[in-house]
Amino acid sequence: MSPLNVNSLHRIFNKLDRNGDGLLSIDELLWLLDRIGVLVNRDELELLVGKKSLDLIDFLFFYETLIKGNIFEQEICKLEREDEILEGDLRKAFRVFDLDDDGFISCEELQIALTRLGLWEEHSGQDCKHMIGVYDTNSDGMLDFEEFKDMMLVTNQS
Structure with a gap:
């Protein structure tokens, strides 16, 4: 499986940025990691990230760091596919109304x-x-x- 491109990563970033502030908080990163089955505590993640939040560029570097170790690729792609399926289901429901x-x-x-x-x-x-x-x-x-x-x-x- 090939690494995700920048456009895909940008979409993922925007979906994870639930409050729309242009930053991914440690909580938003913890949610992602938990969702893909990676157990890490807040302190460990803060040490790994080195900050309280990541902007898009920091997120891209974070992703690259994970990819170099072949970590998370399939799980992130699976999460993206699930989001696309959910979006399609919501569009069908919207058309009902x-x-x-x-x-x-x-x-x-x-x-x-x-x-x-x-x-x-x-x-x-x-x-x-x-x-x-x-x-x-x-x-x-x-x-x-x-x-x-x-x-x-x-x-x-x-």
Whole structure:
């Protein structure tokens, strides 16, 4: 198996950078290492990394260091494939709600889709505008795919 290219590593970096600050914290690196089955404690990782966080360039060097020892390559590629499969599944789910296929889920579409799925009762007091508003980061009253994805993955971010 060949090493990952810079574009693939950049995508992985962006996915690991959960708070979007352009840095991978020790916690984010620990999550990755744990996910690929490498047991290391925080102190050991901090000594290895030499910092509290890594920017993209530092992450690339970190990866190169690991690759030179033939460590992690298959596991990182497996993680990337799992993320691609999850993204595809989320796109399929998004299309269930995006009834007019315009790339957005409106309040009306959400209510119709939930009704069809048996998850909406007219007199329940539920407010689809509020449901959308919780994840509507750009405040346009609708969910785009990225907002939908954030909503669907929120339980995995603990």
